[in-house]
Amino acid sequence: MNVSTILIILLIGAFATYLSGDKLASKVALLFSLAALGCSILLLNNYNAGENISFIANWINKPTIVLALNADGLGIAMVLLTLALTPIIIFSSFGNEYKNAKSFYALILFMAFAMAGTFLAADGLLYYVFWELALVPIYFIALIWGNGDAEERRKAVVKFFIYTLAGSLFMLTAFIYLYQKTGSFLLEKLYAAELSSNEQLWIFLAFFLAYAIKIPIIPFHTWQANVYQKAPTVGTMLLSGIMLKMGLYSVLRWQLPIAPLAAKEYLNIFISLGIAGVIYGSIVALKQKDLKKLLAYSSLAHVGLIAAGSYTLTLDGLRGAVLQMIAHGFVVVGLFFAAEVIFRRFETREISEMGGIRIQSPKFTSMFLILVLASVALPSTFNFVGEFTVLYSLSQINIWFAVLGGTTIILGAYYMLKMFQQVMLGEANSKTFADVSLNEGISFAVIIAVLLFFGFYPKPITDLITPSLETILSVINKN
Amino acid sequence: MNTLIAITGLGIFCLLFEILNLRKAIIPITIAGLLGVLALNYCEFGAEQSYYNNMITVSKFSTAFSSLFIIITIFLVALSHNFYHNHPTKISDYVAIKVFLLAGGVAMVSFGNLAMFFLGIEVLSIALYVLAASDRLNIKSNEAGMKYFLMGSFASGIILFGICLIYGAMGSFDITEIHESALSAELPIWFPIGMILMVVGMLFKIAAVPFHFWAPDVYEGSPALTTALMSTLAKIVAVATLFKLVSGLNLISSLENQDLLYTFQNIVVFLSIASMTVGNIMALRQVNVKRMLAFSGISHAGFMLMTLLTVSASAGVLLYYTAAYALAGIAAFSVILYVCRDHDNEDITNFHGLGKTNPLLAAILTASLLSMAGIPIFSGFFAKLFLFDQTIKAGFVSLVIVAVINSIISVGYYFKLIIAMYSKEPNQERTGKPFLIYAAAVVSIALNIILGLFPSLVLDLLN
Numbered sequence: 001m002n003v004s005t006i007l008i009i010l011l012i013g014a015f016a017t018y019l020s021g022d023k024l025a026s027k028v029a030l031l032f033s034l035a036a037l038g039c040s041i042l043l044l045n046n047y048n049a050g051e052n053i054s055f056i057a058n059w060i061n062k063p064t065i066v067l068a069l070n071a072d073g074l075g076i077a078m079v080l081l082t083l084a085l086t087p088i089i090i091f092s093s094f095g096n097e098y099k100n101a102k103s104f105y106a107l108i109l110f111m112a113f114a115m116a117g118t119f120l121a122a123d124g125l126l127y128y129v130f131w132e133l134a135l136v137p138i139y140f141i142a143l144i145w146g147n148g149d150a151e152e153r154r155k156a157v158v159k160f161f162i163y164t165l166a167g168s169l170f171m172l173t174a175f176i177y178l179y180q181k182t183g184s185f186l187l188e189k190l191y192a193a194e195l196s197s198n199e200q201l202w203i204f205l206a207f208f209l210a211y212a213i214k215i216p217i218i219p220f221h222t223w224q225a226n227v228y229q230k231a232p233t234v235g236t237m238l239l240s241g242i243m244l245k246m247g248l249y250s251v252l253r254w255q256l257p258i259a260p261l262a263a264k265e266y267l268n269i270f271i272s273l274g275i276a277g278v279i280y281g282s283i284v285a286l287k288q289k290d291l292k293k294l295l296a297y298s299s300l301a302h303v304g305l306i307a308a309g310s311y312t313l314t315l316d317g318l319r320g321a322v323l324q325m326i327a328h329g330f331v332v333v334g335l336f337f338a339a340e341v342i343f344r345r346f347e348t349r350e351i352s353e354m355g356g357i358r359i360q361s362p363k364f365t366s367m368f369l370i371l372v373l374a375s376v377a378l379p380s381t382f383n384f385v386g387e388f389t390v391l392y393s394l395s396q397i398n399i400w401f402a403v404l405g406g407t408t409i410i411l412g413a414y415y416m417l418k419m420f421q422q423v424m425l426g427e428a429n430s431k432t433f434a435d436v437s438l439n440e441g442i443s444f445a446v447i448i449a450v451l452l453f454f455g456f457y458p459k460p461i462t463d464l465i466t467p468s469l470e471t472i473l474s475v476i477n478k479n
Numbered sequence: 480m481n482t483l484i485a486i487t488g489l490g491i492f493c494l495l496f497e498i499l500n501l502r503k504a505i506i507p508i509t510i511a512g513l514l515g516v517l518a519l520n521y522c523e524f525g526a527e528q529s530y531y532n533n534m535i536t537v538s539k540f541s542t543a544f545s546s547l548f549i550i551i552t553i554f555l556v557a558l559s560h561n562f563y564h565n566h567p568t569k570i571s572d573y574v575a576i577k578v579f580l581l582a583g584g585v586a587m588v589s590f591g592n593l594a595m596f597f598l599g600i601e602v603l604s605i606a607l608y609v610l611a612a613s614d615r616l617n618i619k620s621n622e623a624g625m626k627y628f629l630m631g632s633f634a635s636g637i638i639l640f641g642i643c644l645i646y647g648a649m650g651s652f653d654i655t656e657i658h659e660s661a662l663s664a665e666l667p668i669w670f671p672i673g674m675i676l677m678v679v680g681m682l683f684k685i686a687a688v689p690f691h692f693w694a695p696d697v698y699e700g701s702p703a704l705t706t707a708l709m710s711t712l713a714k715i716v717a718v719a720t721l722f723k724l725v726s727g728l729n730l731i732s733s734l735e736n737q738d739l740l741y742t743f744q745n746i747v748v749f750l751s752i753a754s755m756t757v758g759n760i761m762a763l764r765q766v767n768v769k770r771m772l773a774f775s776g777i778s779h780a781g782f783m784l785m786t787l788l789t790v791s792a793s794a795g796v797l798l799y800y801t802a803a804y805a806l807a808g809i810a811a812f813s814v815i816l817y818v819c820r821d822h823d824n825e826d827i828t829n830f831h832g833l834g835k836t837n838p839l840l841a842a843i844l845t846a847s848l849l850s851m852a853g854i855p856i857f858s859g860f861f862a863k864l865f866l867f868d869q870t871i872k873a874g875f876v877s878l879v880i881v882a883v884i885n886s887i888i889s890v891g892y893y894f895k896l897i898i899a900m901y902s903k904e905p906n907q908e909r910t911g912k913p914f915l916i917y918a919a920a921v922v923s924i925a926l927n928i929i930l931g932l933f934p935s936l937v938l939d940l941l942n
Contacts, residue, residue: 129855166887
């Protein structure tokens with residue numbers, strides 16, 4: 001058994017979901033996503049036992065494109081994140097009714113397939129194919145099942161699509177250029193490419209455009225808040241929980257090792273861009289009246305910090321970035337789900353129309369509080385581990401980076417707790433807030449369990465990712 | 480050679496069916512006949528041979544492209560059934576003209592003599608003029624036919640003039656002889672001038688900027704099926720022929736000898752960039768789908784022209800690109816034919832809500848548009864990839880960057896149609912599921928995806 005099994009399960013799952021009809025679709029999708037998760041845990045086991053679970057097969061002879069799926073610690077960690085979140089996301093949507101549900105859930109599984117493929121691909125072109133494939137389903141999910149005014153939604157979604165496609169096409173050009181240099185799209189060959197510092201700069205920038213738009217890093221973030229707000233919650237979770245991690249992961253996997261000279265030379269600029277995102281996102285989040293938009297901007301701040309951590313080119317920075325990616329994935333899905341739970345009862349996303357939920361549902365309030373505290377990186381949550389490591393690595397580069405980056409915690413605590421206060425506390429709301437249902441409770445419980453468990457004991461994940469990060473660093477520092 | 484004879488024979492048979500009153504059987508029989516021709520053509524593949532004093536040369540290049548033309552014609556004939564069901568008495572004419580047009584196309588890619596080349600282009604063009612004007616009670620169709628005829632005959636004249644100059648320079652119409660003597664150091668200036676005139680004529684047929692002005696009007700005015708034919712079959716025939724002219728007459732080496740290669744490449748780069756950009760920017764503003772696809776075709780012509788920069792290596796790439804483009808075009812036009820069959824225009828509003836009323840057709844149209852836009856797994860993506868790969872290899876990085884920017888622009892108008900299908904409410908009932916339209920759409924998009932999954936199938940044919 002190797003990693004291709006996961007992809008096959010997800011792809012078959014997408015078709016099976018489509019064929020199963022509207023009534024069964026959600027259950028079939030959940031079943032297949034759980035099967036994929038089980039399969040990936042099994043593979044993790046084999047990997048830890050030292051077995052080779054990579055997959056390689058020929059695809060196209062000329063130009064040479066290989067179906068190469070490489071599972072190292074980093075790749076497996078990201079795939080596990082994807083496959084753990086997918087069932088949660090699907091399960092969390094059980095309370096909603098979707099028109100044409102079979103297409104909806106099939107698209108979710110197809111997107112999971114493409115995203116898992118992106119994390120595994122070890123051939124530049126295969127990676128690019130998966131990268132683009134992930135874009136198509138989310139486009140339709142946001143366009144067809146999104147909320148808000150149709151005309152505005154259309155604009156936001158098309159802008160998102162054209163932005164991301166524009167960025168990735170420049171990445172494609174860079175890949176083709178690299179292919180001319182090395183004669184192969186294979187990751188290891190690209191790592192070994194001998195490039196002048198000028199070539200590296202252009203390649204670095206081409207990659208940067210693709211990733212900065214996807215992550216998003218300032219000033220390429222303008223698509224984000226609108227799409228997060230307009231997409232259905234499931235789409236927002238997929239986007240913020242997994243898809244933007246594709247960009248962050250690709251920075252580590254492709255951009256830094258292929259063009260290390262450029263990364264080193266302009267290190268300060270790229271860290272500053274990340275930090276600028278932190279400050280900008282936090283300040284704008286303070287002003288938001290829409291709960292989903294507030295979470296979108298808070299997400300912008302957090303990923304800015306992750307990006308800054310990746311660009312430090314230190315082991316701590318990379319490790320912190322990966323830990324924070326995983327932690328952020330879970331917490332942001334949890335928060336958007338909480339927003340959805342409130343929406344199901346109050347039918348509003350305006351913060352000013354909420355309030356007084358604590359009196360009606362203390363259970364929901366305490367779960368929401370844990371998520372909020374995790375989001376602001378309270379010690380003993382998983383996010384603390386990641387955020388702290390990143391800040392530490394930033395302080396190694398320049399203490400001011402750490403100080404400015406640290407505002408994410410201070411400002412984050414401010415706007416998140418203020419939001420919590422407005423949404424949850426206060427006098428009882430005139431609208432009734434039914435207590436969380438069992439289904440909703442399970443989703444929350446799983447997310448919180450993960451956040452707390454790895455908050456206390458992050459060792460399994462650090463052990464998993466550290467060797468592959470060290471390999472990447474050795475490529476970066478080879479000359 | 481056998482292919483060409485068989486196709487012509489099939490065309491004559493189509494006319495005979497009319498006399499024998501077998502109109503109902505004409506579509507299935509023609510499709511079966513074309514499949515037979517395809518098999519025949521397949522048998523000829525790999526056997527290099529020339530016939531009738533080198534009038535026709537059968538090569539890998541010609542058989543591969545002929546197969547593609549035959550496959551596209553099969554789709555077009557299949558679509559004829561529903562399209563012409565209001566004119567049952569004329570169906571054999573229409574089908575026969577299409578088959579003759581195919582004969583012209585096959586002659587154009589397998590010529591061994593410039594006289595044969597001209598014969599092919601005229602057979603193709605005259606058939607197109609007739610088809611463009613075939614909706615004779617519709618003033619727009621008449622206009623389209625007239626416009627196309629005037630402009631087309633002018634282009635034919637230019638080509639003929641070019642052939643004469645080449646004959647004057649080389650003393651022969653035979654391409655192998657021209658191929659050899661093109662290498663000699665001292666060539667009369669007539670040769671490059673003649674070549675330029677021929678290339679200009681062919682660029683007109685391809686509808687590349689700045690010879691594209693006829694295309695939008697003719698595409699819009701012609702009956703939809705004729706537009707489908709022009710934007711798929713006619714365009715790829717012309718591109719393949721231009722490619723064969725440039726490579727077969729040894730233009731590149733000859734220009735190199737005379738230090739004109741750099742100029743030639745500059746011109747190609749300019750034409751390519753101009754076609755892509757003008758086509759795309761104009762397409763953004765269109766509300767008529769046929770017109771939009773006409774402009775999109777102009778921009779694709781710009782992409783295909785890029786192969787002329789790397790003539791020695793890119794025959795396979797061109798074959799792949801044309802196949803991907805034509806199959807996506809056939810799938811798109813099948814849906815357009817279905818949606819617009821009861822309308823007198825092809826505005827985007829006709830497509831509103833297609834995702835709700837006919838999810839399958841909407842998905843097919845989406846897939847074909849994504850393929851044209853170059854989104855992976857559809858063959859359009861790989862076509863662009865291989866093309867960019869070749870072009871960067873030849874050192875034209877900036878051209879590729881312009882092409883990339885154009886690919887982004889093109890998403891803008893392709894998505895306009897996708898959005899109309901999925902996010903607008905249906906404004907009309909769409910009843911009936913005509914089998915042949917569905918079949919053509921499904922099969923062509925399936926072929927497109929298969930090409931995307933296994934590009935080597937086609938790409939390696941000509942290497």
